[in-house]
Amino acid sequence: MKKYVSLAxxxxxxxxxxxxxxxxxxxxSFIALLATYFLWRAIYDGQSELAGFDWNQMKSYxxxxxxxxxxxxxxxxxxxxxxxxxxxxxxxxxxxxxxxxARLAESLGSCxxxxxxxxxxxxxxxxxxxGIPMPVDGVSGILFAISMLSSILVxxxxxxxxxxxxxxxxxxxxxxxxxxxxxxxxxxxxxxxxFFPDWLRNVAMALPFQGIVNTPTTIFLGMSDTREAILLxxxxxxxxxxxxxxGRSMWGWAVRQITxxxx
Amino acid sequence: MTRTTLSVRNTPRRILFLYRRLFGQQLKxxxxxxxxxxxxxxxxxxxxxxxxxxxxxVFSRIPxxxxxxxxxxxxxxxxxxxxxGVGSLFFEGTWRMLRLVNMGELDRxxxxxxxxxxxxxxxxxxxxxxxxIAIGGAIIGMSLYHVDIDWSVTSVxxxxxxxxxxxxxxxxxxxxxxCSAFWIRTSGNAFPIMVHNMGEFxxxxxxxxxxxxxxxxxLGVPFAFVSFVPAAVLFGKEDWAAYGWxxxxxxxxxxxxxxxxxxxxxxxxxxxxx
Numbered sequence: 001m002k003k004y005v006s007l008a009x010x011x012x013x014x015x016x017x018x019x020x021x022x023x024x025x026x027x028x029s030f031i032a033l034l035a036t037y038f039l040w041r042a043i044y045d046g047q048s049e050l051a052g053f054d055w056n057q058m059k060s061y062x063x064x065x066x067x068x069x070x071x072x073x074x075x076x077x078x079x080x081x082x083x084x085x086x087x088x089x090x091x092x093x094x095x096x097x098x099x100x101x102a103r104l105a106e107s108l109g110s111c112x113x114x115x116x117x118x119x120x121x122x123x124x125x126x127x128x129x130x131g132i133p134m135p136v137d138g139v140s141g142i143l144f145a146i147s148m149l150s151s152i153l154v155x156x157x158x159x160x161x162x163x164x165x166x167x168x169x170x171x172x173x174x175x176x177x178x179x180x181x182x183x184x185x186x187x188x189x190x191x192x193x194x195f196f197p198d199w200l201r202n203v204a205m206a207l208p209f210q211g212i213v214n215t216p217t218t219i220f221l222g223m224s225d226t227r228e229a230i231l232l233x234x235x236x237x238x239x240x241x242x243x244x245x246x247g248r249s250m251w252g253w254a255v256r257q258i259t260x261x262x263x
Numbered sequence: 264m265t266r267t268t269l270s271v272r273n274t275p276r277r278i279l280f281l282y283r284r285l286f287g288q289q290l291k292x293x294x295x296x297x298x299x300x301x302x303x304x305x306x307x308x309x310x311x312x313x314x315x316x317x318x319x320x321v322f323s324r325i326p327x328x329x330x331x332x333x334x335x336x337x338x339x340x341x342x343x344x345x346x347x348g349v350g351s352l353f354f355e356g357t358w359r360m361l362r363l364v365n366m367g368e369l370d371r372x373x374x375x376x377x378x379x380x381x382x383x384x385x386x387x388x389x390x391x392x393x394x395x396i397a398i399g400g401a402i403i404g405m406s407l408y409h410v411d412i413d414w415s416v417t418s419v420x421x422x423x424x425x426x427x428x429x430x431x432x433x434x435x436x437x438x439x440x441x442c443s444a445f446w447i448r449t450s451g452n453a454f455p456i457m458v459h460n461m462g463e464f465x466x467x468x469x470x471x472x473x474x475x476x477x478x479x480x481x482l483g484v485p486f487a488f489v490s491f492v493p494a495a496v497l498f499g500k501e502d503w504a505a506y507g508w509x510x511x512x513x514x515x516x517x518x519x520x521x522x523x524x525x526x527x528x529x530x531x532x533x534x535x536x537x
Contacts, residue, residue: 024453028460034476035463042328042471043321050324174302174391181310190317195324 007102008109011076015110025074026117033066037129051194057221060133063122064217065189068148070118072155074176076110080163081172093255100160100247107156136222143229147216150236154211157243158183164247167254188214208239273378281377285385286353293388300390307394311344314466315402331468334406335498339490340466341402346433346489347462348395356386357437361444361452370534380438380525410498418497421507425493428510432488435517442521445528458484465490481506488513 044055083089126132135141162179166172186209193201215232322333363369372382440458465486480487495503
């Protein structure tokens with residue numbers, strides 16, 4: 001355990017030493033948030049509610065989504081892919097560490113900074129324009145915190161499995177990019193599920209992506225009662241376990257690939 | 264760095280010839296790694312389709328946003344991706360400037376009797392551009408079909424001028440943003456990516472933004488001329504169509520700044536020390 005903690009700390013320091021890139025990357029996604037904010041503001045102009053969301057709820061939705069999305073950003077994701085792409089993964093095989101757990105430790109390490117930075121930006125925004133979003137009551141506040149942390153683990157599961165696909169393809173960036181597009185749509189990051197046609201909502205609910213954005217936002221906005229909220233979190237944990245196992249078996253397979261090519 | 268005058272003259276014909284040759288060489292290189300670019304083309308297409316679904320979902324709730332209909336906004340949205348695609352496919356080299364500067368590879372370019380900008384443009388090919396151009400082109404085509412446009416000789420000419428300027432503005436912005444490589448000495452091109460992300464604003468009509476942002480998108484980093492102004496001209500929006508006349512000026516302005524930055528940057532450039 002101790003060695004994984006030091007890996008997490010190491011990754012945090014690493015993020016800090018490349019802070020300019022980190023902050024600029026972060027500002028890039030912030031621009032996207034601003035653009036969607038203004039778009040929704042124009043959409044709500046003259047509408048009191050759309051698909052069960054009023055303007056205040058939509059603003060909270062945007063902020064919570066931004067927070068969930070800024071965790072495990074492109075910055076830490078590409079770290080895993082690069083290991084596979086540039087072959088440093090060979091060095092990791094020599095270390096007495098579980099590859100999957102080590103990557104999780106590193107991702108969580110940089111998540112601490114990502115969380116802090118986005119929390120800071122969100123508070124500035126909340127005070128300046130959005131209005132301060134609050135969970136509806138204490139219980140849903142606690143459930144929201146739990147679902148937010150679980151959301152990071154679901155995302156890690158998806159990111160990790162996608163990164164291992166790079167053993168197959170020779171393109172790291174393309175794979176990440178495709179994953180981002182799919183995740184954006186099916187997690188509810190682009191638009192709440194309530195706006196989807198029924199069939200698309202059903203598809204999205206049956207996949208792991210909804211655990212990243214839909215679950216924490218639904219709980220935050222109090223759109224589910226306590227029982228439903230607990231059920232949603234249980235579904236997140238089902239996916240965390242399933243993706244972890246999938247990742248493990250993919251890794252077992254991928255490592256055999258390396259051995260074959262290594263001769 | 265001073266350059267000696269050589270007897271070759273860079274006529275437009277010679278430039279085109281050189282561009283074709285340089286591009287051809289890059290194409291040969293990239294075709295060696297085919298699985299890579301299939302993934303890139305697919306990813307680019309997927310990203311754009313997902314965003315298009317977003318617009319469609321939103322517009323299925325309300326038909327018009329501040330006087331702009333679904334297909335009109337879809338056109339702006341697609342212009343951002345289409346122009347990005349043209350930038351990646353034919354001018355990808357701008358995105359490799361960081362490498363050229365950090366690795367000292369620019370040395371090679373400085374001694375050749377060819378314009379340096381041309382050589383930078385031809386430093387690579389982004390196959391993902393094919394995905395962007397195909398899907399973007401398809402959405403642009405569909406929106407032109409769905410919106411009632413009064414076609415005439417003048418409107419076609421105006422459209423061509425505005426669209427060509429839109430592409431030039433986009434490529435100029437890429438070039439200018441990537442000149443940051445001379446100043447920001449990091450391993451990743453986070454700054455140009457951030458500028459690139461400002462294109463997000465121009466996926467929607469700029470009238471939805473606050474005045475400050477509108478001015479920034481028109482005069483600062485003029486993404487408005489990539490999507491919004493062409494849409495206004497094509498769809499005959501009276502309040503904004505007149506800005507179409509400024510399109511070529513905007514292109515000249517962006518390229519002027521980009522070339523100026525390149526020139527100042529080259530003066531700072533320290534070649535590889537061997």
